[in-house]
Amino acid sequence: MWFDMKKYLIIGFAFLISSCSLIQFGGYNPPTKDELLSNSAYKWQKDSTDNFNYYYDPITMSQEYVDSAKIYFERNYPKLLKFLGIKEYRNKLNLFMVESRPKMKNIIGMETNGIANAKDNTVYSLFNANVKTYGMHEFCHVISINEWGGMYKEIWLSEGLAVNSDNIWWGFELHALANYLQHKGKLIPLAELVEKFHDYNNFISYPECGSIVKYLNEKYGIELIRELWKNGSIVFENKLHKSIKSIEEEWLQEINKHDYTAINYGEKIFALYGEKL
Numbered sequence: 001m002w003f004d005m006k007k008y009l010i011i012g013f014a015f016l017i018s019s020c021s022l023i024q025f026g027g028y029n030p031p032t033k034d035e036l037l038s039n040s041a042y043k044w045q046k047d048s049t050d051n052f053n054y055y056y057d058p059i060t061m062s063q064e065y066v067d068s069a070k071i072y073f074e075r076n077y078p079k080l081l082k083f084l085g086i087k088e089y090r091n092k093l094n095l096f097m098v099e100s101r102p103k104m105k106n107i108i109g110m111e112t113n114g115i116a117n118a119k120d121n122t123v124y125s126l127f128n129a130n131v132k133t134y135g136m137h138e139f140c141h142v143i144s145i146n147e148w149g150g151m152y153k154e155i156w157l158s159e160g161l162a163v164n165s166d167n168i169w170w171g172f173e174l175h176a177l178a179n180y181l182q183h184k185g186k187l188i189p190l191a192e193l194v195e196k197f198h199d200y201n202n203f204i205s206y207p208e209c210g211s212i213v214k215y216l217n218e219k220y221g222i223e224l225i226r227e228l229w230k231n232g233s234i235v236f237e238n239k240l241h242k243s244i245k246s247i248e249e250e251w252l253q254e255i256n257k258h259d260y261t262a263i264n265y266g267e268k269i270f271a272l273y274g275e276k277l
Contacts, residue, residue, distance in 0.1 A: 031107070031108075032117075032120050032122075033055075033094050033096075033120050033121075033122050036055075036096070036107065037055070042057065042107075043057055043058075043059070044056065044057065044096075045057070045058040047066060047070065049070050049073070049074045050074060051073075051074060051077050051089075051092060051093060052070070052073050052074065052077075052092065052093050052094070052095055053092060053093070053094045053095070054066060054069060054070065054095050054097060055094065055095070055096045055097065056096070056097040056127075057099065060099045061097055061099055061127065062127075065097065065127045065132065066097065069095065069097065069127070069134070072134050073093075073095070073136075073139075076136050077136075077139075079136075080136045080139060080140060080143065080165055081143070083140075083164075083165055083222075084140070084143060084144060084147065084148075084165075084222070085222040085223075085226075086143065086147050089143055089146075089147065091121045091146070092121065093121050093122075093123070093139055093142065093143075094120070094121055094122040094123070095122075095123050095125060096122065096123070096124045096125070097125060097127045098124055098125065098126055098127070099126070099127065099128050100126070100128065101113070101126065104124060104126060107124065108124055112126075113125070113126040113131055113133050114126060114133045114138055115138070116138040116139070116141040116142050117142075118141060118142045118145035118146055121142055121146070122142075123138040123139060123142065125138065135166045136162075136165045136166055137162040137163065137165060137166055138162070140161060140162040140165035141158065141162055144158070144161060144162075144229070148226055148229050148230070149230060152229050153228070153229065153230060153231055153232035154194055154197075154228075154232045154233060155197045155198070156193040156194055156197045156205075156209045156212075157209070157213065157225070157228050157229060157232075157233075158229070159197070159205075159206055159209050159210075160206075160209030160210050160211075160212055160213035160214075161213050161225065161229075162210075163206055163207060163209060163210025163213070164210045164211075164213045164214045164217065167214070169206065169207040169210055170207075170265060170268060172207075172263055172265060173258065174207060174210045174211040174214050175211050175214065175215070175254060175255045175257075175258040176255075176258040176259060176260045176263060177207050177211065177260070177263060177265060178207065178208055178211035178212075178255045178258075179255040179256060179258050179259075179260040180260035180263040180265060181204060181207070181208060181265075181277075182252065182255065182256075183260060184266065184277060186204050186277055187204070187208060188200050188204060188205060188208060189248065190212065190244050190245075190247065190248040190251075191244050191245070191248075193205060193208070193209060193212075194232075194233045194244065197209075201277075203269055203275075203277060204277065211251070211255060212248075212251055213225065215250070215251045215254050215255075216228075216247075216251075218254075219250070219254075220240070224239070224240075227239060265277070
């Protein structure tokens with residue numbers, strides 16, 4: 001059966017901004033996969049592909065969403081491993097497809113469109129008529145934490161890496177979107193993102209960090225990303241002998257090369273949320 005994956009992806013990425021959460025040490029304590037499966041309050045049906053298990057309620061979850069998810073995630077799984085520089089990931093990944101935010105809150109203790117539990121190789125994501133959280137973003141969190149030696153040093157890098165793993169944001173190429181934000185006067189200084197990522201508007205911080213990480217990967221390679229993951233932005237000085245400001249200036253020179261005139265990101269945000277950038 002053929003699915004209009006482009007339609008689903010546009011919807012999924014549009015709502016990813018409110019979907020990305022990560023269970024960190026000392027944070028939310030949702031049930032493990034096995035605990036949730038043994039909870040009689042829920043009736044999960046399991047479907048599997050080579051690298052993923054899919055759990056969903058067959059009464060409330062559209063089979064079309066399940067089938068399209070199976071196609072999408074298997075198709076993009078090898079691309080994610082290649083992106084992270086990983087030859088093989090030995091754990092099977094689990095996706096719980098949840099049909100509503102209230103049900104998500106009942107399951108994990110918070111209302112969100114999606115959340116990653118790296119310790120359990122599990123992602124909980126929302127799939128319904130309005131929100132379909134396709135994208136490898138959450139699974140990038142899971143695999144990078146498990147393969148790169150534990151939790152990241154700085155949140156901007158982890159979220160930028162996850163955004164870059166999909167290589168688009170709301171259907172827009174990352175460098176072009178960053179250039180759009182620059183011309184709107186909305187970019188956040190990199191030093192501020194390093195220190196206070198959560199203080200800023202997610203509509204800006206997520207795609208901006210995605211573009212920065214994309215640039216760093218293109219210019220310096222995935223090994224630098226891994227060093228930043230482990231040690232934080234001090235790596236710029238210690239390894240590259242460059243300040244955060246000089247790295248930012250390099251990145252700005254790169255994004256200036258990318259045409260942004262066809263981007264209507266601000267209009268899309270206003271149409272969906274009634275908010276202005």
